[in-house]
Amino acid sequence: MIGQTQKPLEEILGYLEGREKVVLxxxxxxxxxxxxxxxxxxxxxxxxxxxxxxxxxxxxxxxFGEFTCYAPWSKARLSKYxxxxxxxxxxxxxxCGDGLQVVREFILEGEFDLLKPIYPGTNAIGHMGGxxxxxxxxxxxxxxxxxxxxxxxxxxTQCAKGLLNGPCGGSKDGKCEVDxxxxxxxxxxxxxxxxxxELDRMREEPRTKDYSKMTRPRRIExxxxxxxxxxx
Amino acid sequence: MKLSDLFEEGxxxxxxxxxxxxxxxxxxxxxxxxxxKGRVDAANVTDQxxxxxxLGSLALCHLLKERGLEPIFQVTCxxxxxxxxxxxxxxxxxxxxxxxxxxxxxxxSLGDHPDAKPVFDLDSVSLLMAARRLQEGYDLAGKELxxxxxxxxxxxVNPGYDPLELQIIKMEKKVKAGAQFFQTQAVYxxxxxxxxxxxVKYLHVPVMAGIxxxxxxxxxxxxxxxxxxxxxxxxxxxxxxxxxDREARIEKSIEIAARLIRQVKDLCQGVxxxxxxxxxxxxxxxxAAGLLSRPQGGQ
Numbered sequence: 001m002i003g004q005t006q007k008p009l010e011e012i013l014g015y016l017e018g019r020e021k022v023v024l025x026x027x028x029x030x031x032x033x034x035x036x037x038x039x040x041x042x043x044x045x046x047x048x049x050x051x052x053x054x055x056x057x058x059x060x061x062x063x064f065g066e067f068t069c070y071a072p073w074s075k076a077r078l079s080k081y082x083x084x085x086x087x088x089x090x091x092x093x094x095x096c097g098d099g100l101q102v103v104r105e106f107i108l109e110g111e112f113d114l115l116k117p118i119y120p121g122t123n124a125i126g127h128m129g130g131x132x133x134x135x136x137x138x139x140x141x142x143x144x145x146x147x148x149x150x151x152x153x154x155x156x157t158q159c160a161k162g163l164l165n166g167p168c169g170g171s172k173d174g175k176c177e178v179d180x181x182x183x184x185x186x187x188x189x190x191x192x193x194x195x196x197x198e199l200d201r202m203r204e205e206p207r208t209k210d211y212s213k214m215t216r217p218r219r220i221e222x223x224x225x226x227x228x229x230x231x232x
Numbered sequence: 233m234k235l236s237d238l239f240e241e242g243x244x245x246x247x248x249x250x251x252x253x254x255x256x257x258x259x260x261x262x263x264x265x266x267x268x269k270g271r272v273d274a275a276n277v278t279d280q281x282x283x284x285x286x287l288g289s290l291a292l293c294h295l296l297k298e299r300g301l302e303p304i305f306q307v308t309c310x311x312x313x314x315x316x317x318x319x320x321x322x323x324x325x326x327x328x329x330x331x332x333x334x335x336x337x338x339x340x341s342l343g344d345h346p347d348a349k350p351v352f353d354l355d356s357v358s359l360l361m362a363a364r365r366l367q368e369g370y371d372l373a374g375k376e377l378x379x380x381x382x383x384x385x386x387x388x389v390n391p392g393y394d395p396l397e398l399q400i401i402k403m404e405k406k407v408k409a410g411a412q413f414f415q416t417q418a419v420y421x422x423x424x425x426x427x428x429x430x431x432v433k434y435l436h437v438p439v440m441a442g443i444x445x446x447x448x449x450x451x452x453x454x455x456x457x458x459x460x461x462x463x464x465x466x467x468x469x470x471x472x473x474x475x476x477d478r479e480a481r482i483e484k485s486i487e488i489a490a491r492l493i494r495q496v497k498d499l500c501q502g503v504x505x506x507x508x509x510x511x512x513x514x515x516x517x518x519x520a521a522g523l524l525s526r527p528q529g530g531q
Binding site: 160161162163164165166167168169170171172173174177178186187190199202203205206207208209211 | 310314335336338339341342350352353354355356357358360361372388390393394395397398401402404405408409417458459460461
């Protein structure tokens with residue numbers, strides 16, 4: 001999931017300065033789990049904006065499970081609000097940056113042929129796992145998964161320096177020099193490999209990472225997902 | 233005399249650390265260099281130590297070399313990717329700088345530009361590998377070089393690291409990647425250091441014990457709480473704490489450093505003195521430790 005936090009209200013209001021009619025769009029995926037763009041948050045933001053004198057033409061909160069970053073679903077949902085979207089001065093997205101850009105590119109520009117200001121209401125902070133309360137960043141989509149070599153613990157993500165040949169000299173009492181609350185990934189990897197009887201993996205040839213697999217923006221084409229019953 | 237030859241001849245090698253200034257005024261480090269010349273075999277020049285932006289290591293290494301003090305070019309992986317690192321290694325070679333200490337580097341969040349982008353494209357081990365590859369006439373991408381550089385490659389090790397087995401695995405990895413000598417994190421417990429040296433004997437690589445001047449009891453307690461693998465025993469903290477004024481502290485600091493050097497002298501192949509601002513005391517430490525002047529090399 002994409003971890004996220006809400007942006008400071010001042011920043012959001014700054015974007016909307018001089019733009020009176022607003023459409024709000026949330027997300028039934030990650031933003032619902034992180035309480036930044038689920039139904040309650042979309043409603044709350046609509047109330048705040050109304051109090052600030054904005055006219056909220058539509059407050060769109062997809063139900064849980066309906067991801068705004070999946071264009072077929074957003075297209076189906078936002079098409080129901082096409083009139084409001086055409087009329088508004090700005091769209092505020094309570095989604096990650098992915099959701100915002102999918103709506104901008106695939107829906108506004110691709111489907112509606114509309115040029116509209118669109119602004120973020122959240123800050124995405126990483127690909128995370130865990131819950132229901134604590135989440136931790138686990139994967140950085142490096143394009144060449146290293147977990148098979150490091151006992152199922154990602155050194156690129158769990159180590160603050162992303163070392164493939166760790167630990168560094170800053171690890172103290174099994175904790176990281178960047179944050180003493182955080183475990184040193186390399187001590188975890190060492191302990192797990194040791195318990196698995198695979199410590200020799202640590203003695204393998206030193207490796208360098210192929211960062212060409214992270215050259216951005218990456219893209220992929222797949223056959224479309226067949227759903228029993230679209231997005232309603 | 234070359235650092236590599238000194239180890240080869242079995243001499244007890246002495247190095248010290250010099251930090252580049254934050255700014256363009258190099259008078260202070262060059263004065264220190266004059267004091268150290270003839271007393272140490274080489275001087276490490278740190279690379280943006282503690283992630284604080286300063287004058288570059290390569291430039292100061294060059295100035296030391298010009299003035300007749302053998303430099304050890306410290307290189308970290310924090311600020312440069314593999315293209316820049318390999319290029320700087322080649323630059324060092326053409327400037328006559330052959331000793332390179334390959335380090336990962338502190339994280340950016342510890343320094344004075346915490347909002348900078350951390351690089352860490354390589355790490356200490358893969359940097360050693362890159363340097364060795366350059367010496368073989370190729371770069372990391374496998375492309376052939378016109379003119380092979382020559383280096384004497386060093387690395388760091390922390391004898392007080394816990395778990396020690398993990399540290400020794402990494403040390404072994406560094407040796408396999410090309411490390412030809414090691415400088416250690418500060419040593420304050422000669423007995424534990426002796427055990428460490430016993431465990432790494434199989435690697436057959438020269439090790440220089442790190443000697444950090446103890447300036448005060450507060451500094452000792454700070455290191456115990458914050459520096460990985462460093463433990464200053466209570467007896468030393470009490471000893472340095474008894475010094476009443478600055479003069480007495482300086483005297484005590486020299487005495488303790490000299491004693492530690494004598495205690496580790498027969499256990500390892502050299503000492504690396506980190507004075508952290510008290511570089512002008514290094515000659516006195518060496519006098520007290522019985523390490524006399526080094527006419528073209530060790531004694």
